[in-house]
Amino acid sequence: DQQVKQNSPSLSVQEGRISILNCDYTNSMFDYFLWYKKYPAEGPTFLISISSIKDKNEDGRFTVFLNKSAKHLSLHIVPSQPGDSAVYFCAASASGGANSKLTFGKGITLSVRP
Amino acid sequence: EAGVVQSPRYKIIEKKQPVAFWCNPISGHNTLYWYRQNLGQGPELLIRYENEEAVDDSQLPKDRFSAERLKGVDSTLKIQPAELGDSAVYLCASSPGTTNNEQFFGPGTRLTVL
Numbered sequence: 568d569q570q571v572k573q574n575s576p577s578l579s580v581q582e583g584r585i586s587i588l589n590c591d592y593t594n595s596m597f598d599y600f601l602w603y604k605k606y607p608a609e610g611p612t613f614l615i616s617i618s619s620i621k622d623k624n625e626d627g628r629f630t631v632f633l634n635k636s637a638k639h640l641s642l643h644i645v646p647s648q649p650g651d652s653a654v655y656f657c658a659a660s661a662s663g664g665a666n667s668k669l670t671f672g673k674g675i676t677l678s679v680r681p
Numbered sequence: 682e683a684g685v686v687q688s689p690r691y692k693i694i695e696k697k698q699p700v701a702f703w704c705n706p707i708s709g710h711n712t713l714y715w716y717r718q719n720l721g722q723g724p725e726l727l728i729r730y731e732n733e734e735a736v737d738d739s740q741l742p743k744d745r746f747s748a749e750r751l752k753g754v755d756s757t758l759k760i761q762p763a764e765l766g767d768s769a770v771y772l773c774a775s776s777p778g779t780t781n782n783e784q785f786f787g788p789g790t791r792l793t794v795l
Contacts, residue, residue: 571723599782601782601783603786608788609788609789610685610772610774610786610787610788610789611724611772611786612786613783613784613785616782616783656723656724658723660782667782668726668729668737669724669726669782669784671723671724671725672723673721673722673723674721674722674723
C-alpha cells in the first residue's frame with residue numbers, strides 16, 4: 568500500500584513556464600513533507616520542505632503548497648529552466664523526532680524544453 | 682564540506698555470491714540511513730542508525746542482509762547470498778539530527794545480480 572503517491576510519472580513543460588508537480592498521501596500521521604530532486608547517477612538532493620502547521624513554503628523559484636484536508640501537496644517551479652530537468656520525489660515523515668523515517672513516492676520525471 | 686561517500690559505485694555479481702557496500706557519512710552526522718531504490722520506485726528505508734545503534738531495522742531482510750556501523754561513523758551493508766531480486770541502487774544518507782529532517786544522500790551503489 569503506497570502511502571505517498573505521485574500518480575503522474577512524467578511532466579514536460581516549456582522553459583519559462585510554470586511546472587506543477589503533485590503528490591498525495593494517505594497516512595494522516597504524516598506531518599512533515601519534503602521534495603527531493605535527482606539527476607541520473609546521483610543521489611537525491613533536498614530541495615524544499617514544509618511542516619503540517621503551514622500551507623505554503625517558498626524558496627526562490629520553488630514553492631510547496633500543502634492542503635491537509637485533501638492530503639495533497641504540490642511543488643511549483645517558476646520560471647522553469649532546462650537545468651530543472653530531473654526526477655522529483657515527494658517524501659513524508661510522521662512525528663517521531665528529527666530523524667524519522669522518510670516515505671517516498673515513485674517520483675516524477677520533469678523535462679523542461681528549451 | 683564533503684558529502685556522503687559510497688563505494689563501490691557499481692557492482693555486478695552472480696547470484697548466491699556475497700556483496701558489501703560501504704558508506705562514509707557527512708562529518709558530525711550522527712544518524713545514518715541505508716535505502717534501497719528499485720527501478721521506477723522511490724527509495725525505501727532498510728535500516729537507520731543513531732550513532733552505532735540500529736534504531737529501526739524493521740524493513741531489513743535479516744535472513745540475508747546485515748549492516749554494521751562500528752564506532753558510529755562509517756557503515757557497511759552486506760548481502761549474503763545475493764538473489765536476482767536484490768538488483769537495485771543502494772543509497773546511504775546521513776542527517777545532522779536537526780528538526781527539519783533533511784537527509785543528505787550519497788550517489789548510491791548500483792548492484793546488478795546475474
